[in-house]
Amino acid sequence: MISAIDAGNYQTKFYDGKQMRSFPSLIGEYRDRNLRQQHGDYDFDWQYGGQRGFAGTLAMYESECADSRKGETKAHPDARLRVLLALHRFAEGTEHQIIVGQPISTHQETEKAAIKEMLCGRHELTVNGQRKLIVIRRCEVAAEGVAAGLLVPGGGIIRIIDVGSGTVNFGTLIDRRFNDRGSFTLGTGMETLRSVQPSDFARQIALRALAGGWLGTDKVFICGGGAEVILESLRAYFPGVLMIEGDASFANVKAFYLIARKVYG
Structure with a gap:
């Protein structure tokens, strides 16, 4: 499956040619809850790589340290989790070919290689008790902002x-x-x-x-x-x-x- 993911600091956007979807990019810590209220369509209780936490609307309301990592690069674990959450929630099938973004100032070969290395391959992600195998066969990195000029x-x-x-x-x-x-x-x-x-x-x-x-x-x-x-x-x-x-x-x-x-x- 071919899809595009803009793992932004405020919202993560997904588009596969048919559906445009988004969710809040917040990531927070996990904690046991006595009251399990649904806060939105994007309540994510996730488990990945031996870690567990909240994301999306669940992190917004229930995590005390919810935040979104910002900066001039997307070569970091938070961005990887946003991409995987988008694929888990919106994409069909197991195998994927994706395009993601990187700010212009860090759209360099070393940074792009780091993003590809952290995304390509096999990932096991469990969200709200549903385990999925996500295999990213290919990943390319586009320059944010300037790429949008292709729409003009x-x-x-x-x-x-x-x-x-x-x-x-x-x-x-x-x-x-x-x-x-x-x-x-x-x-x-x-x-x-x-x-x-x-x-x-x-x-x-x-x-x-x-x-x-x-x-x-x-x-x-x-x-x-x-x-x-x-x-x-x-x-x-x-x-x-x-x-x-x-x-x-x-x-x-x-x-x-x-x-x-x-x-x-």
Whole structure:
């Protein structure tokens, strides 16, 4: 089965060409409960690799140390668990070929190799008492943000601002080709700032883009979970900025799936 997974810091998104699904990326500790209330559709009591914990809505309500690991890399166990939870919950079959994401700033061969190594192979994951064998035959790593530019029709210079909870990715495509010089990452996001106003964050984002060689007259598109919050404030710097069509929070995973179909056939 071919699927795309955006293991974001706030939400983990899954797309297999038929269904777009997501769940909260929170991971927390396990504890015995006297009251077993269902808190949502994504209550996950998981067991993996000799460890046990809560995830999703169950971690949100019942774990005291629930959190989501943020930063400029997805080469860590939390991201692996998010990917496996998505496959356990949404994917059909045992064997999988997947595309996952990595911020632009760490989209390097060593980091990508580390992600592939931790994901490829056999995994046994039990969620809510249901044990599944998950075999990831192939895994490729796409660049977050810039990949979403594949959803924008036309050529020329296209700029993408991908506003996430832990990072903001700035991507550039020139005639449908990724451009490294115009692509970079801001290591803060909507959940890493304490009390800043959306207009102030929009200013920081815009100034970083302009310092990176972007022009106020460029064709700029915005996506990610924080896109809607800062869209209007960005117009002061990029008057023509537009939201990527469709659900902006699913832009990356939709683009990953386009790449998956081309890579895996």
